[in-house]
Amino acid sequence: MERKWTTVRDLRRTNRSTVLSRLYLAGPLSRPEISRDTGLSAGTVSNVTAELIEEGLVVEAGQVDSHGGRPRALLRVDPDYGYVVGVDVGETRVRVELFDLAMTRRALVDRQLPSARPRPEAVVSRILTGLTEAISRAGVPEERILGVGIGVFGLVEQGPEVTVHAPTVGWQEVRLESSLRAGTRLPLFIDNGAKALGQAEMWYGAGRGRQHAVIVLVGSGVGAAVITHGQSYRGFTSSAGEWGHTTIVYGGRPCRCGSSGCLEAYVGAEGIIDRYRQARAGRPVPGGDEESQIAALVRARHSSTVAARILEETTGFLGAGLANLINLFNPELIVLGGWTGLVLGAELLPEIRVAAGRHALELPYRQVSIELSQLGADAVAFGAATLPVQDLLLRGGETGAARTAGSVRAARSSHR
Amino acid sequence: MERKWTTVRDLRRTNRSTVLSRLYLAGPLSRPEISRDTGLSAGTVSNVTAELIEEGLVVEAGQVDSHGGRPRALLRVDPDYGYVVGVDVGETRVRVELFDLAMTRRALVDRQLPSARPRPEAVVSRILTGLTEAISRAGVPEERILGVGIGVFGLVEQGPEVTVHAPTVGWQEVRLESSLRAGTRLPLFIDNGAKALGQAEMWYGAGRGRQHAVIVLVGSGVGAAVITHGQSYRGFTSSAGEWGHTTIVYGGRPCRCGSSGCLEAYVGAEGIIDRYRQARAGRPVPGGDEESQIAALVRARHSSTVAARILEETTGFLGAGLANLINLFNPELIVLGGWTGLVLGAELLPEIRVAAGRHALELPYRQVSIELSQLGADAVAFGAATLPVQDLLLRGGETGAARTAGSVRAARSSHR
DNA sequence: ACACTTTTTCGAAGGTGTGAAATAAGTATC
DNA sequence: GATACTTATTTCACACCTTCGAAAAAGTGT
Numbered sequence: 001m002e003r004k005w006t007t008v009r010d011l012r013r014t015n016r017s018t019v020l021s022r023l024y025l026a027g028p029l030s031r032p033e034i035s036r037d038t039g040l041s042a043g044t045v046s047n048v049t050a051e052l053i054e055e056g057l058v059v060e061a062g063q064v065d066s067h068g069g070r071p072r073a074l075l076r077v078d079p080d081y082g083y084v085v086g087v088d089v090g091e092t093r094v095r096v097e098l099f100d101l102a103m104t105r106r107a108l109v110d111r112q113l114p115s116a117r118p119r120p121e122a123v124v125s126r127i128l129t130g131l132t133e134a135i136s137r138a139g140v141p142e143e144r145i146l147g148v149g150i151g152v153f154g155l156v157e158q159g160p161e162v163t164v165h166a167p168t169v170g171w172q173e174v175r176l177e178s179s180l181r182a183g184t185r186l187p188l189f190i191d192n193g194a195k196a197l198g199q200a201e202m203w204y205g206a207g208r209g210r211q212h213a214v215i216v217l218v219g220s221g222v223g224a225a226v227i228t229h230g231q232s233y234r235g236f237t238s239s240a241g242e243w244g245h246t247t248i249v250y251g252g253r254p255c256r257c258g259s260s261g262c263l264e265a266y267v268g269a270e271g272i273i274d275r276y277r278q279a280r281a282g283r284p285v286p287g288g289d290e291e292s293q294i295a296a297l298v299r300a301r302h303s304s305t306v307a308a309r310i311l312e313e314t315t316g317f318l319g320a321g322l323a324n325l326i327n328l329f330n331p332e333l334i335v336l337g338g339w340t341g342l343v344l345g346a347e348l349l350p351e352i353r354v355a356a357g358r359h360a361l362e363l364p365y366r367q368v369s370i371e372l373s374q375l376g377a378d379a380v381a382f383g384a385a386t387l388p389v390q391d392l393l394l395r396g397g398e399t400g401a402a403r404t405a406g407s408v409r410a411a412r413s414s415h416r
Numbered sequence: 417m418e419r420k421w422t423t424v425r426d427l428r429r430t431n432r433s434t435v436l437s438r439l440y441l442a443g444p445l446s447r448p449e450i451s452r453d454t455g456l457s458a459g460t461v462s463n464v465t466a467e468l469i470e471e472g473l474v475v476e477a478g479q480v481d482s483h484g485g486r487p488r489a490l491l492r493v494d495p496d497y498g499y500v501v502g503v504d505v506g507e508t509r510v511r512v513e514l515f516d517l518a519m520t521r522r523a524l525v526d527r528q529l530p531s532a533r534p535r536p537e538a539v540v541s542r543i544l545t546g547l548t549e550a551i552s553r554a555g556v557p558e559e560r561i562l563g564v565g566i567g568v569f570g571l572v573e574q575g576p577e578v579t580v581h582a583p584t585v586g587w588q589e590v591r592l593e594s595s596l597r598a599g600t601r602l603p604l605f606i607d608n609g610a611k612a613l614g615q616a617e618m619w620y621g622a623g624r625g626r627q628h629a630v631i632v633l634v635g636s637g638v639g640a641a642v643i644t645h646g647q648s649y650r651g652f653t654s655s656a657g658e659w660g661h662t663t664i665v666y667g668g669r670p671c672r673c674g675s676s677g678c679l680e681a682y683v684g685a686e687g688i689i690d691r692y693r694q695a696r697a698g699r700p701v702p703g704g705d706e707e708s709q710i711a712a713l714v715r716a717r718h719s720s721t722v723a724a725r726i727l728e729e730t731t732g733f734l735g736a737g738l739a740n741l742i743n744l745f746n747p748e749l750i751v752l753g754g755w756t757g758l759v760l761g762a763e764l765l766p767e768i769r770v771a772a773g774r775h776a777l778e779l780p781y782r783q784v785s786i787e788l789s790q791l792g793a794d795a796v797a798f799g800a801a802t803l804p805v806q807d808l809l810l811r812g813g814e815t816g817a818a819r820t821a822g823s824v825r826a827a828r829s830s831h832r
Numbered sequence: 833a834c835a836c837t838t839t840t841t842c843g844a845a846g847g848t849g850t851g852a853a854a855t856a857a858g859t860a861t862c
Numbered sequence: 863g864a865t866a867c868t869t870a871t872t873t874c875a876c877a878c879c880t881t882c883g884a885a886a887a888a889g890t891g892t
Binding site for chain 3: 422425447448458459483484485486487489
Binding site for chain 1: 867868869870871872873874878879880881
């Protein structure tokens, strides 16, 4: 009962939010279209849009000619109203990208990390220097930055203060938010990288227009982002969706998480390569890094029965894992992403679908479609950048008395 | 964008709803307490409660003495404002119970089904006759019945019309709602039995006051009800939560659903008994029905190493299954229910907790507590009866122009 | 009897969306 | 080129809503 949802002004805010969101996600729209989509009366739409235009969030974008009537004016969110930053924190590098509101990239900064088990301070310093560099490269005044979204590996706990847990790289309750807060006044939005990417896929990728989906990430690790009613499913402390460490072969292969039989131990890149090596009687798998090893395996499938068998098994495990998601979450869509997932999916998607069908219940399986990611494997920073945008939309474009910045509102009004 | 949430009257309805819900779920409360809990101003609370009292939904319930000030009046929902019916549709019987709003049972009707694979018509006729009998036995005028909740086995699809799918008993897209609609004008609320029970457990059982929980049902079959933000997680077509048919032993024991290695094949009553029999080299398990066989197994665990091993394995499988739920849904609470679950849990809960800890990720495991069901195995009808209550609360006590009945409102206003 | 405290009600004020009417801005037709 | 028609957009009266502060109500303690 902590939510504040009572006054007539909150009503206005949600209506602003629905109008703004529709406008942002469904491209240029005319007022009558907004009215129809949102159920708001024409008068209200006119009223709300006038306010949004006045504030500079929305601009006119041409007209659409009519069949004998006043032509309807098209409206859209002004891409230059503000800018957002997305940060991809990986285990080997930090990547900072700056976008305008249309998600056109304006700057990109890449920083290597010294080791694959980076210390938090190393990450924090690279985020902060990357941030200033991206801002200066893009030539954008800092006051116009709406927020910084950060997609991190590991479990991101959204408490009174955001903390990150990633036992595999030795991070225990890392207070990432407060560390960053010391170095910037910009609003911060920290989330798990898979969840960030999932949101991007819903807005700009394979999930457009869907409400219930699971975006699955198969790379070195295996994760998932669950979307319900268009929103990320978080659970009690936001660590929901740890699909990679669900048991799929009771008592099976040991997993780096300490348990055994985890899905990740079978369909994560390392798991696949390891099983391939064992099937080759211990001979090393050709190719240098994991990526080329997987590629080699996929290429070999027509010539080598061993490779074919390994891939078939992998398809089976992956299918069963997807079936578990289908049975538990009943999504309308599953998006297969992550670099390993994309490599496998490019060749084997039909087989994966069939394998999922073998293990899932018939009804929910009939209602789900399994598709490939459209944004590719490298869109975590992009996804992270959508986090501040989402915040903007949910607030209906009002400068929330949120995390920081009273400067933003001032900057804005002096700007127009 | 289909939801209607725009006008200033919707605002009133949600405020009525929050006040009414708080009052219903948190027992007798004074107006200042409501104000504090809901964030509404004292004026609004007075205004809203006056309306609810006027309509007969809420009544005064004594006073609480003060420390030198006007004593605060206590308010509560009138248990006799209306009545609700809950129906438990099992594979062998139909059970109809009638409650007042305080969930005190006023009537109970039990009807056997002719076979364990009942035809839909057999179920429908027993529901309808059971309904009239329960109403007459309780001596309640039909106009005072707020609705009938029905908890059914199988997958319940909430479309424009509710349909039920249960392949194991040969039900394919059974149009239960329209069949019942022919025989009664009362508002109907049809849902999966496990979900219905889950809601009851949240309101009146082990889940009180929690927001994110999974209620797990282990009986002959295995199911789960997932609660997020206090609401049942449904997914795209409401068939979410089919935990029993998630794969936990890839390529393992065949399951009646057609797949193999499903959790249900290992920890469902039949699966346990079957594994026990195999371990006894095919000798039949003592005891008549499944229930007494499981009881015999549990009793034998101190004298028989075979029984002990089977139970240990069962604990392991169940723990891994729970761990999957923990990793995927990140609940704050897991409630173990269902008759098999209760029998096992009564003896082995600590071991089950440990087994879950072995397979779950550390952080979400630390944050979850695993408890036994408090409502017992036979509370599906009770749970189903909460469905119309929930509807009442969500509507804020306004007679929705919902599924049926304009008679209800008339009856109500003539009644006071 | 009086002062004090707390609850509850009351009325004015400030906001909101709606629906109908008015206005704007085109196209089709004669 | 003027007129009729059509559709988009704005304007405005209206009915509602919550809040806020003041006043009334209803007790306790001295």
